[in-house]
Amino acid sequence: MRRIVFALFFAACLLSAGFSLAGAEVSIADVQEALTSLSLADSGEIMEAFTLNLSQGNLEPAEALHLIDRLTAKDADPEDTEGILLSIAHAIQDGLPVTMLIEKAEEGLARNVPLSIILNGSNGQPRILGLTQREYMLGAVRDLLYSKGIFSCPSGAQPVSQSIPVGRFNTLVNETADCLADYVEAGGSPLEGHLMYQQVNTRLADLSNLTAPAILPEDARLVMDRITPADLTTIVLKIFE
Amino acid sequence: MRVDNLDQSLSEALRYEAQEESYCIDRLEERVVTEIEGRIPNGNVFELLGRMLAPTRGARIGQLATVGLTAVLFLALGLFVSNRLPIPNNSTGAPAIASGMHGNGNEVLFVMPAPGAHSVSVVGNFNDWEATPLTDTNDDGIWTAHIPLPPGRYEYAFVVDGRWWGQDPLADEYVRSFGEYNSVRYVGQAGDGA
Secondary structure (H helix, E strand, C coil), rough: HHHHHHHHHHHHHHHHHHHHHHHHHCCCHHHHHHHHHHHCCCCCHHHHHHHHHHCCCCCCCHHHHHHHHHHHHHHHHHHHHHHHHHHHHHHHHCCCCHHHHHHHHHHHHHCCCCCHHHHHCCCCCCCCCCCCHHHHHHHHHHHHHHHHEEEEECCCCCCCCCCEEEHHHHHHHHHHHHHHHCCCCCHHHHCCCHHHHHHHHHHHHCCCCCCCCCHHHHHHHHHHHHHCCHHHHHHHHHCCC | HHHHHHHHHHHHHHHHHHHHHHHHCCCCHHHHHHHHHHCCCCCHHHHHHHHHHHCCHHHHHHHHHHHHHHHHHHHHHHHHHHHHCCCCCCCCCCCCHHHECCCCCCCCEEEEECCCCCCCEECCCCCCCEEEEEECHHHHHHEEEEECCEEEEEEEEECCCCEEEECCCCCCCCEEEEEEEEEEEEEEEECCCC
16 A cells, blocks of 8 residues: 555656656746736737747747736836837837846846836936836947947858857847946936947957957947947937926 | 724725726716706896795795785785875965965855854855855864856955945955945856865
């Protein structure tokens, strides 16, 4: 009898371990289900954008699900919840990298920052940039690189002229925008273009100096050779308008 | 009388023998020396000593067995001692504090001095801003955690008894975020000696 009980217990343990392992794999369907459960007013747009990014591999399902679960647990105003997800969805639709936006949303939620501030920031002292301003920053940096003749090409395609594979290009955009956002949140003046330029230069150099470089040195050089302090001032000034 | 006769007889016999075998005695010393020289091996002193001290075949096998057994015993003793002695290991050694990273890949050491604290954790963009607990095993108020991280730039802060603390003295830089400070660590910097 004891042997039977032990065997049953062992089998139950194996089964539960198996289910746990299977549960660890988050699928796109899990993310869609979580989005549906939020009862969003504009769920179609958000669902479409997230599904697109997930299917293209630009966003990990587990990462997206973690954010959605956190928003659900927050039990905040549904409009604010939707605003955060919409902000990310818009960035996806605009072809922008969303790593910075998701990380900032996660951090704000962990810090118990009100969702409205996570979304829209605050003009007080110190200034806080919300997802809206950061999304703008990403777009502005991306457009700046385009205007300087630095483009992205699909992964796997043979780069021509000054095109950079999309993953590397997005990392450049993400890090440059994040660096400018850090500068603004640290109280830096938008008129000190050379300071911003120096800060961006340091960030890109540090990342290209890693043993597994997050940014290739030639990509960093290409950007720093082409952008100017005045370009950065132009971008950041709009945040202050 | 009898003895005198015997002596005389012997003396005569010897004289006779000496006369008969004189060819054997002639140049006897020279021939003996030549014979000895012929048997002395050529070579240096050490070779000569080696040959002189060389044991018999049976003794040689015994010596080899003794030497082999001794070597095995010393090897076993060495292995035992090496397992018992606290040999410094890079994954736990103090120099890791200076570099902030070490070991296979990039295991980052997070250190937070918080005497009297009940709980200390670290949150950052490497763990989706979910708390990873630090431990203070010897109750000296120094809380630590080793977290394996791939090369990259990481923003983080400590949470001490629920209160955020974003200024880690070991950080590479600091940024403002949501009006507070975050520490920044670059993991896998070239020349870190990881």
